[in-house]
Amino acid sequence: MPYDICLKIFILYGNNICNMKNIKNSRGFKQERKRNIIQALCSLATNANLPGFFKGKIYTGPTKAACVPGLNCYSCPGAVGSCPIGSLQAVIGGRKFSMSYYVAGIIIFFGAVFGRLICGFMCPFGFFQDLLYKIPVKKFKIPQFLDKILRYLKYVILALFVIIFPLVLTNQFGMAPPYFCKYICPAGALEGAIPLVSTNPGLRNTIGFLFFWKMGILITVILLSIFTYRPFCKYICPLGALYSFFNKVGFYRMHLNQDKCVGCGLCEKACKMDIKVRKDINSLECIRCGACKAACGHGAITVSFAGFEINEEKNKDLQDKKAAAKGGCSPAACAGCPGCGGNKNLK
Structure with a gap:
């Protein structure tokens, strides 16, 4: 009996460690960490x-x-x-x-x-x-x-x-x-x-x-x-x-490629400002944190400055190719969306 309890605790602890590693390796975590560093530097400079x-x-x-x-x-x-x-x-x-x-x-x-x-x-x-x-x-x-x-x-x-x-x-x-x-x-x-x-x-x-x-x-x-x-x-x-007032007309803009969007809704789940990203990606409420872009594994969300596209994910094309080869979405974006039929075990 004590052995079973210890084994369960070990498994739960191991799963938590793995989950933490997955979170820290996710694009959303990395994007947030970069943003926090920039925020700290700007606050210090100010x-x-x-x-x-x-x-x-x-x-x-x-x-x-x-x-x-x-x-x-x-x-x-x-x-x-x-x-x-x-x-x-x-x-x-x-x-x-x-x-x-x-x-x-x-x-x-x-x-x-x-x-x-x-x-x-x-x-x-x-x-x-x-x-x-x-x-x-x-x-x-x-x-x-x-x-x-x-x-x-x-x-x-x-x-x-x-x-x-x-x-x-x-x-x-x-x-x-x-x-x-x-x-x-x-x-x-x-x-x-x-x-x-x-x-x-x-x-x-x-x-x-x-x-x-x-x-x-x-x-x-x-x-x-x-x-x-x-x-x-x-x-x-x-x-x-x-x-x-400048979000819709300023130099810095966000774009949603409807052809690449699979409707999984991960972008809206990632948005802490509670914006309907797929309906109004340049909402007046958007603070441009980049969480929606990091959550999208299909490269459907991009940003531009003065009409020139910037900040493209380096591995986006590779992810798209892998997803296409498997007939579904990339591992980072899989959430039971129509693109993969709910298969969350893509590797």
Whole structure:
């Protein structure tokens, strides 16, 4: 009897080890690992003034006049550039409103060239949410009907807190605070408020309702990010809302080859942003993480930049040839799809 129990434990342990090896060798895992490395490097480059975190001082050097691509608080002690959303609010809420060609131009440039690729690869707060989601707890999805409504919230926030309020709700001097940064932005609380308050005793005397309000929003976003994927990006971020308009018209585009698609649905299962990939591959919600492309073993999903196809899998043609020889799909893509009739033992 003890022998049988030990044998079962050994088999289960061995299967788990094999499964872990298969996961680590999968294209999806490798793609995610590459993306995480790029995210870490971009976050470090955006907050390269590391001594600022120890000194508790905001960097005011020449690079602070330039906007970074992602959402990163100006008041973060490590920040070496300005936040596009903060800069846009500062321009709109200025004493004499005059749209800055620089701020508008840099946002249009980032959007046209990258679109929401910035959200997937270059945004520090997006990376922060990705790390939280890696915590091994049971995940859940927001109910579809509620999710569909909440997706529009970020556009409402963009219109009201970034544009209309700074234009209309001004003080006696004709100036307005950055409403989104002041009342909503959890990135500002994480990157700016916490480091500055923790290293400057004098600032602790100024803590009031607004500080705890922002901490409440931050804690809510953190908790949600552990259980559901990127809630801030899906429902709140006005910068993501701005960049989303360029997903369908920007230089960086994704393509679905209907002739190669076998309808297995693995691309949609791999998408953490819950996009209907086969219906709208350049959805406004797509952050260009590449998970759908990595999940497709048929080379049906490709990407292009300014009309030129890029990032083709080196072994795609070989996989297609093997799949064709066996009369089904490649091992990486097999999920009981029409292409192979459900044979998951292809080798």
